[in-house]
Amino acid sequence: MTIKVxxxxxxxxKGSYDVIEAFKEVLKKYDVEDIVDLQASFCLGHCARGVTVLCEGSEPAAHGSQVEECENGFIIHEVNAQNVEELFANEIYPKLNLN
Ligand code: FES
Structure with missing residues (x-):
């Protein structure tokens, strides 16, 4: 999976830099640095609900208030350094198909 912040x-x-740093920590903590490609991205077109994170190369996500399906994965809205780990654990980690 590719995570584009x-x-x-x-x-x-709104704090993209802190979100990227928080993702780095979480990917290390969950030992998935080798299978998740963390990248920075130009504007993803959802500026009003930033920080926006696009997760590509995944099955579509269930719709939640912060999560929206898109063509090649899902978008998470309103990400910040404080909610990165919770969003990762709930929305991203289960879709890495590690079993
Ligand atoms: S600047 Fe991030 S979605 Fe536009």
Whole structure:
């Protein structure tokens, strides 16, 4: 799976850098650095609900208030350094198909 954290101007102001750093920590903690590619992305088109994170190469996610299906995976809205681990554990980790 590829996780793309938006670093467009709006998301940048909302803390993209901290979100990327938090994702790095969480990927290390869950020992999935080798199977998840963490990248920065240009504007993902959902600026009002940033920080926006696109998870590509996954089965579609269930719809939740923060999660939206898209063509090649799902988008998570309103990500911040404080909720990265919870969102990762609930929305991303189960879709890595590690079993
Ligand atoms: S700046 Fe992040 S979605 Fe537009």
């Amino acid at each position: 938006c670093v467009g101007s709006s998301c940048h102001l």
